[in-house]
Amino acid sequence: VNMAEQLEEFNKILTSFLSVDNTIRTQAEEAYNALPLETKVVYLLNTVQNQGSPRTDDERQMAAVLLRRLFTAEFNEFYSKLAPEAQQQLKEQLLLAVQMEQVDSLRRKICDVVAEVARNLLDDDGNNLWPEFLQFLFQCANGPSPHLKEAA
Template identity: 50%
Template sequence: MAAVLLRRLLSSAFDEVYPTLPSDVQTAIKSELVMIIQMETQSSMRKKICDIAAELARNLIYEDGNNQWPEGLKFLFDSVSSQNMGLQEAALHIFWNFPGIFGNQQQHYLDVIKRMLVQCMQDQEHPSIRTLSARATAAFILANEHNIALFKHFADLLPGFLQMFLILAWFRLGTGDQLYIKTRKKNFVIQVVGFCHFYKFLAFDEMTV
């Protein structure tokens, strides 16, 4: 409950709370979040802490796109390359929740982002990693829906993304998992919309070549 309340506080009253804290307290909060994610063994709790980290990162991207939490990006890169599946999930969960985390450095890291998503989408041993990478891809595509150059750059992710999309659709909808449909419908719709944006652009681009 405390994790949920903290995320809501950051979401609704960040400007009234966080900037008033001493700089050493702000630094401690960021460091503690990373440490807790690294140490937490319970998946559901780790996801809640990742939600907090994503919300904090969202608020630490200034209007000019400058990221005021570079250590957060380093943690994301280190975690997604880790052999620890929990940390890989954490990185993808944060990216899924806030695909704008790279701020004005997104173009600089575009190839790294692509490799990260491709690597995770091809993980045959861990279905949860593949699922999260598909969701993160959908969120990233949706967040950049007007960036035609980015769509072209990510075109070769479409087969893997489509495969995961169909697997999720068949498994969750085809098996009549009504509980999943009710509780995760919003997330599934986001994936559908992201896929449609991706596919619609690439199909149109092929027709105009």
């Protein structure tokens, strides 16, 4: 199974999450839960950023909610396995997603994901392991964009 086929299958799962039919939603949840954690993160982040085949705003919002839930429950398990470059890339992609998003409701959901990552990147002593996040907040709060001020 190649990457394109996996992505198409993932897109079907995501679309099924939005179904009004309980059976279809249950099947989607089972298929989603069977995916490896790393696969979920990659596909959810791509969907949130609208990379690959264009997704609806509802699908992208669902992906942001699922990504936040993953990071709430399993962040350390996932993040600790990433190489430092991949960790940095993930953080950069999330901040870029906040900056680039045009849909207000979706930007807020992406902010929820970013906040969850930032929360997980505080160590037990309260040290921030993501200094770029604070710089980003400062730039957004002091920048000209009202959308980014709200995001901060």
